[in-house]
Amino acid sequence: MIKRRTILKQELVKKLYPDSVSIKSALQLLRRDIDLCPELKAKISIAGHTKRHYYNMQQVGIILEHFGISNDEFEQL
Numbered sequence: 001m002i003k004r005r006t007i008l009k010q011e012l013v014k015k016l017y018p019d020s021v022s023i024k025s026a027l028q029l030l031r032r033d034i035d036l037c038p039e040l041k042a043k044i045s046i047a048g049h050t051k052r053h054y055y056n057m058q059q060v061g062i063i064l065e066h067f068g069i070s071n072d073e074f075e076q077l
Contacts (some may be wrong), residue, residue, distance in 0.1 A: 004057070005056065005057060006054040006055065006057070007054060007060055008053060009053060009054060009055060010023050010027070010053075012030070012055065012060065013026035013027050013029070014026065015074060015077040016030065016063075016067065016077075018077075033066075034063075037066065040062065040063075040066050044059050044063070047059045047062060060074075
């Protein structure tokens with residue numbers, strides 16, 4: 001199995017917010033959660049660019065750690 005280097009933000013929010021009405025609202029929820037925690041926002045920005053349509057795997061790891069989700073659990077979502 002090939003490990004991906006990036007993950008689209010849309011794919012990430014589909015798994016993190018499955019009950020959300022739309023992808024757009026799920027992206028807003030993720031943005032709100034990130035903005036509420038300045039430490040999380042700083043860690044993500046240090047790990048790479050944030051103004052793109054994807055996160056690198058280091059950024060995804062930081063987000064998952066914040067939500068208390070392991071990589072294996074994320075893959076199963």
